[in-house]
Amino acid sequence: MKKLLTFMLAVSAAAPLSAQIQVDTSGAGALVAQAMDHSEVMQNLQYLSDAIGPRLSGSAAMRKSNDWVAERFRAYGLAASLESYSFGVTWERGPISVNLVSPFRRALLAYSWAWTEGTGGRTVSGPVVRVSISNAEDLEANRDRIRGAWVMLNEPSFVWNPDGPAMTAADSAARRAEVERRQEAARAANADTSAAARERRQQFGIDRPFLMKKYGALGTITDGSKEHTLVTMSGSPNRVSPLPNIVVSHEDYLMLARQVETDLAPRIEATIDNRTGTAPVEQWNTIGEIRGTERPGQVVILGAHLDSWDHAQGVTDNGASSMAVVEAARIIARSGLKPKRTIRFILFSGEEQGLLGSRAYAAAHAAEADSIQAVMVLDNGTGMILGQALQGRNELEQLWTDLLAPVAHLGAGRVRQANKGGTDHLSFVPYGVPAFNFDQEPRGYNHTHHSQSDTFDKAIASDLRQASAVMAVTAFALANLPELLPRGEKRPVTPSAPAQPSPGLAAGR
Numbered sequence: 001m002k003k004l005l006t007f008m009l010a011v012s013a014a015a016p017l018s019a020q021i022q023v024d025t026s027g028a029g030a031l032v033a034q035a036m037d038h039s040e041v042m043q044n045l046q047y048l049s050d051a052i053g054p055r056l057s058g059s060a061a062m063r064k065s066n067d068w069v070a071e072r073f074r075a076y077g078l079a080a081s082l083e084s085y086s087f088g089v090t091w092e093r094g095p096i097s098v099n100l101v102s103p104f105r106r107a108l109l110a111y112s113w114a115w116t117e118g119t120g121g122r123t124v125s126g127p128v129v130r131v132s133i134s135n136a137e138d139l140e141a142n143r144d145r146i147r148g149a150w151v152m153l154n155e156p157s158f159v160w161n162p163d164g165p166a167m168t169a170a171d172s173a174a175r176r177a178e179v180e181r182r183q184e185a186a187r188a189a190n191a192d193t194s195a196a197a198r199e200r201r202q203q204f205g206i207d208r209p210f211l212m213k214k215y216g217a218l219g220t221i222t223d224g225s226k227e228h229t230l231v232t233m234s235g236s237p238n239r240v241s242p243l244p245n246i247v248v249s250h251e252d253y254l255m256l257a258r259q260v261e262t263d264l265a266p267r268i269e270a271t272i273d274n275r276t277g278t279a280p281v282e283q284w285n286t287i288g289e290i291r292g293t294e295r296p297g298q299v300v301i302l303g304a305h306l307d308s309w310d311h312a313q314g315v316t317d318n319g320a321s322s323m324a325v326v327e328a329a330r331i332i333a334r335s336g337l338k339p340k341r342t343i344r345f346i347l348f349s350g351e352e353q354g355l356l357g358s359r360a361y362a363a364a365h366a367a368e369a370d371s372i373q374a375v376m377v378l379d380n381g382t383g384m385i386l387g388q389a390l391q392g393r394n395e396l397e398q399l400w401t402d403l404l405a406p407v408a409h410l411g412a413g414r415v416r417q418a419n420k421g422g423t424d425h426l427s428f429v430p431y432g433v434p435a436f437n438f439d440q441e442p443r444g445y446n447h448t449h450h451s452q453s454d455t456f457d458k459a460i461a462s463d464l465r466q467a468s469a470v471m472a473v474t475a476f477a478l479a480n481l482p483e484l485l486p487r488g489e490k491r492p493v494t495p496s497a498p499a500q501p502s503p504g505l506a507a508g509r
């Protein structure tokens with residue numbers, strides 16, 4: 001799940017469908033039994049995590065996982081294929097070494113933000129400075145300070161530490177005041193809401209690392225924004241940066257900020273050797289299919305993203321859900337039940353870089369969008385499914401209550417009116433496809449995801465058996481509904497493309 005993406009509200013004015021749609025759940029018992037008694041989800045997840053490892057889109061491991069999942073589908077009797085799309089340039093994380101050298105010497109835990117350049121393997125050292133650069137005037141005013149320096153551009157994040165000291169009333173009042181101060185500053189900076197001003201701000205955001213590099217900055221330092229020295233990873237081939245950007249732990253980011261504030265003049269040295277590709281490459285979504293017996297041209301899609309960040313094992317985000325989708329395929333295939341519509345199981349790639357694989361899939365299949373019964377994505381960690389969020393399709397509340405009734409005893413019966421962002425179901429919403437992202441128990445997901453602690457030991461076997469069962473049961477019932485669900489509102493789709501720096505700035509990358 002990518003938190004940074006904003007979500008456009010899907011509007012649906014349709015009247016409640018209440019009991020008009022008859023849900024046949026007669027297959028549920030056999031599917032749940034298959035899920036509980038013959039599960040292969042944990043052994044598949046262990047192979048994915050420990051043998052293949054993390055799956056950064058564009059890497060060899062990504063392709064290996066695409067092929068291996070296709071093999072699993074075939075072993076379960078499904079038809080399987082890989083569908084390609086143009087992804088962007090590859091990026092390979094190389095060695096990194098970062099030391100604080102003054103006011104004392106100590107190694108810093110640091111990672112490169114993905115799709116940023118290194119130092120070409122050279123060791124570069126300089127002072128740490130903290131400046132705010134949100135427009136061309138800020139940049140000009142700080143030209144001399146950033147030259148030869150490592151630059152902290154942002155104020156420290158607010159990090160919730162579940163084991164940290166309890167906040168006093170005074171602490172939380174101070175934090176609230178600080179949040180309000182930042183919101184006010186952001187409002188002031190974005191006061192001009194004209195389209196031209198918005199476009200100018202956006203272009204400056206794209207140009208900033210190019211301009212900072214041109215003015216001699218050594219790189220930027222980013223707050224890891226998690227507790228206990230975990231760091232958040234992100235980045236995209238749509239936002240390749242020529243400037244090194246190192247992510248340090250929240251604790252070290254706070255230390256550097258304090259040292260700057262109190263004139264302790266911190267200095268760091270860094271040696272980084274990343275590799276960015278020069279031409280766009282293809283990536284693949286892996287697709288498995290159980291063909292419908294009566295309406296094979298109509299499709300129910302179960303999805304998860306197989307790609308992950310590369311500094312752990314990509315288990316809670318999103319290997320666990322990927323293997324639950326593969327397991328749902330196994331459950332239905334091995335149950336011997338035959339769906340009337342086709343059920344398609346899609347393991348997307350490129351999710352972490354901006355839903356690239358699912359957006360490409362939805363665009364390539366736009367002509368068939370009206371025959372997609374529903375899309376259901378699992379991407380909120382390793383936890384059991386609690387139920388469904390209606391994603392603006394509140395008229396489907398009774399339908400979802402009925403679909404989940406046979407798994408309500410497993411804890412999955414909750415239906416709520418909510419819009420969820422940040423994952424692959426969103427790619428289908430603009431095409432009017434009913435698309436959902438299951439609610440799950442958090443099980444620490446906000447701590448592990450995108451961090452170096454996203455490892456196999458976090459996977460919970462009983463939760464994954466339950467999630468696989470819930471997906472199999474609901475997908476099968478949707479495949480057998482008497483009718484296609486009503487469409488949502490259709491919206492224009494802008495293709496995802498690499499951000500282009502202003503003319504003259506891209507040279508030298």
Ligand SMILES: [Zn+2]
Nearest residue numbers: 001317318379
């Ligand atoms: Zn995810």
